[in-house]
Amino acid sequence: xxxxxxxxxxxxxxxxxxxxxxxxxxxxxxxxxxxxxxxxxxxxxxxxxxxxxxxxxxxxxxxxxxxxxxxxxxxxxxxxxxxxxxxxxxxxxxxxxxxxxxxxxxxxxxxxxxxxxxxxxxxxxxxxxxxxxxxxxxxxxxxxxxxxxxxxxxxxxxxxxxxxxxxxxxxxxxxxxxxxxxxxxxxxxxxxxxxxxxxxxxxxxxxxxxxxxxxxxxxxxxxxxxxxxxxxxxxxxxxxxxxxxxxxxxxxxxxxxxxxxxxxxxxxxxxxxxxxxxxxxxxx
Numbered sequence: 494x495x496x497x498x499x500x501x502x503x504x505x506x507x508x509x510x511x512x513x514x515x516x517x518x519x520x521x522x523x524x525x526x527x528x529x530x531x532x533x534x535x536x537x538x539x540x541x542x543x544x545x546x547x548x549x550x551x552x553x554x555x556x557x558x559x560x561x562x563x564x565x566x567x568x569x570x571x572x573x574x575x576x577x578x579x580x581x582x583x584x585x586x587x588x589x590x591x592x593x594x595x596x597x598x599x600x601x602x603x604x605x606x607x608x609x610x611x612x613x614x615x616x617x618x619x620x621x622x623x624x625x626x627x628x629x630x631x632x633x634x635x636x637x638x639x640x641x642x643x644x645x646x647x648x649x650x651x652x653x654x655x656x657x658x659x660x661x662x663x664x665x666x667x668x669x670x671x672x673x674x675x676x677x678x679x680x681x682x683x684x685x686x687x688x689x690x691x692x693x694x695x696x697x698x699x700x701x702x703x704x705x706x707x708x709x710x711x712x713x714x715x716x717x718x719x720x721x722x723x724x725x726x727x728x729x730x731x732x733x734x735x736x737x738x739x740x741x742x743x744x745x746x747x748x749x750x751x752x753x754x755x756x757x758x759x760x761x762x763x764x765x766x767x768x769x770x771x772x773x774x775x776x777x
Contacts, residue, residue: 494518494776495638496708496724497717498553498580498681502527503540513548517717518708521553521580524567533563537570544575553614555580559589568593572600578612583645585621587632594634609635614681617668618642619649626667630675640710641668643683654686656693658700669705679707688713698723725777726770734770737763 501512503522512520522540524533540554556567556579568579581593593613601608613636617623623646630639643661647654654660661683668680682701685694694716698709702723709720726734737754741764744752751760 494707494724494773495551495681496777497720498708498710499714499717500527500555500684500710500712503543503554504528504532504536506539509539509543510546512714513543513546513552515714515717516549516721517711517714518721519551519553519577520548521555521710523555524563524571525555525557525582533557534566537567541571541573544573551577553578553580553612555582558583559592560585564593565596568596569600572597572604572606572611574606576611578614580614580616580640582616582642583618583622584615584629585619586625587628590615590629590632590634590636594632594636597635611635612637614638614640616640616642617664618645620646623664623667626671627674630671630677636677638678638680638707639668639672640681641665641683641706642710644686646683656687656690658697662704665701665704665706673705679705682706682709684710684712685716686712688715691715691719695719695723721777726774730770731774734767734774737767738771741767 495518497517498519498521499512499515499517500521500523501508503509503524509522522543524536524540528536544552554571554576557563560583584590597611597613598608601610613634615629615636617626617629617639641664643654646664652660672678672680685697687693698720701709708724711717711720737759740754741752741759751758
């Protein structure tokens, strides 16, 4: 499961080492916004050196956008054993994603890695990227899921990023819809920037889970546990889902395709949702 992605600046060795021990489903070592322009080239080998360190989850690196001077060198520098995936920011077209995929495939061949082994997650965070969301989701690349970035998205559109995040609903829904229509995994939600507002983070994560996201990007270790909880079924929900599945399977064996359980009408769509919850619980 990819419920929580924890960012760590690639040029801070202690924070990288600590992040790799935290029970996030994935850690993202950052070469983009967290690293000053003058330090970007020197940070690449520091990030690669972390690939051999023990870690609790998967290890990703956020490179700079393809439109910058640093992206090509970033990808060439980090495509080595020990890397689970690359986060590609500000993707605005399917061709950009195909370019990154092509470069990765050639590096994998040259370096004796299985082609396609390095995951690729594009972040949709501009108006242009959102307008091309369907083509990006259907790009036919190794990208198995998308991510949504609200910080740059609201900046690009001149929006105010409010605490209730109502202004993000159309964009979030579009990312989920495009992912489902393209047959790829549910997407990853944006960070929550206000570290003083832990309650706001929980609300944001719960809302994203309800919309159909599978996980959330995080910028502080304290956000990992609530993110994992938000994108995992609760014990009560899991127990109820098991009851629904068991009751429906018994009814189905007797030739029934709909039943009532505790006053709730249950048919195939309802039981399919219950089976999905049971599967998520087992994976968690």
